[in-house]
Amino acid sequence: MIKTRSGNSVTKRVIVELRAPFGFSMESVRAMDVATISGFEMDFEYKPVPVSPPAEIVKILEAANEETILVRGELDEEKEAEIKALPNVVNIWTDARIESFGIDCEYNVAKGTIEDVAKYLGCDRLWEKGVKGKGIVIGICDTGVDESKVPAVIDGFSSNSMYPPGTDPGGHGSMCATDALGMCPEAKIYDLGILKSSMISGVISDAISAYQWAIERYKTDGTPHILSNSWGMYQKAWAPDYAENRDHPFTRKVVEAIDTGIIVTFAAGNCGSKCLPSNKCKLDVGPGKSIWGANGHPKVITVGAANILEEWIGYTSQGPAALDPNKPDFCAPSHFKGYTECDNGTSTANPVCAGVIGLLKSYDPTLTSDVIKDTLQKTAKDFCGSGWNPYIGYGMIQAEAAFNKIVSSSVSIARPM
DSSP, X not given: OOEEEEXXXXXXXEEEEEEEETTOOHHHHHTSHHHHSTTEEEOTXXXXXXXXXXXXXXXXXXXXXXXXXXXXXXXXXXXXXHXXXXXXXXXXXXXXXXXXXXXXXXXXXXXXXXXXXXXXXTHHHHHHTTOSOTTOEEEEESSOOOTTTOTTEEEEEESOTTSOTTOOSXXXXXXXXXXXXXXXXTXXXXXXXXXXXXXXXXXXXXXXXXXXXXXHHHHHHSOOSEEEEOEEOSOGGGOHHHHSOTTSHHHHHHHHHHHHTOEEEEEOOSOOSSSOOOGGGTTOXXXXXXXXXXXXXXXXXXXXXXXXTXXXXXXXXXXXXXXXXXXXXXXXXXXXXXXXXXXXXXHHHHHHHHHHHHHHHHHOTTOOHHHHHHHHHHHOBOTXXXXXXXXXXXXXXOHHXXXXXXXXXXXXXXXXX
């Protein structure tokens, strides 16, 4: 939780969920009681984001011809109850601190190259069939993607006007994009720079804005097909109301994206208990204490990490997740030479998985998130030999096996190769 102290008062960054008339304007938001009350400083540079309302007020809003929107700002903690009591305030949420994932106990030891990973998964054999990801757009939600190093960038969103789409002040997002393209070489990239505000960290309100951008774009032209997220919240204490509450507005926005048709993947995290986790995890380590918020929502695809020697990477966050006991769904390769001498963490495994999904989706655009998740689970290589487990889920994804299952399945439209 991000707090500051001024004199005797304590302020914190928050997201305020408001009732507003349909077709609200910025002027109407400025005139609301919450924008003028002492104790709350609204960030007027943040564009309000519409969000699906909590189920219990849907009918009330319909009758009033209203919708729910999100604004952000800084709140004096002593004023929180007063502001929450305002008639147009639905709720107040922590503007959670989020960071990229990428630290492990053997971060500099590569087990092969990105080409070896593609061969291990069978991506190279799909390329030989002409399945290379043509027409697919993958959104990399991260620190940015440097278009001078990753020329597949075609558009995007930025939380920092100093670093427009196509720039990467942190480097982490460029690694993720490289790893996705290493599996899906003809895909294009949207740079959704949610962590650009301070290079490797940000706040959840920026993620909400990026997802809104992606949803609006998808409704226009059907892209992005996939949103890859190699970031999350290391500690429950940073924002308990996000960590364990499916009703948090960002988690609702993720579900909205999935329901719209976008496939969403998340890294499980790097707070596992079997080797040195990130020092940012503090005491939130291991089963039940390391996959927080939307990273573990039942509708998302949650990805753990192993290497191509089929060794589980012991700092990978373990299930159960806060929002779903059966997480992660499976794992994907990490610890290989790619953008860096050793691309590592669940940060790397997640975009590798997104790239494999891009290959499958390019062959059959009708594939839904549920079908793809189920197919990858059923064709995963279970090198632990115990079915689903909280370490590797159902096992290591296998691109060629998943593709073959799709080709032979009745849910797939037969396509020339």
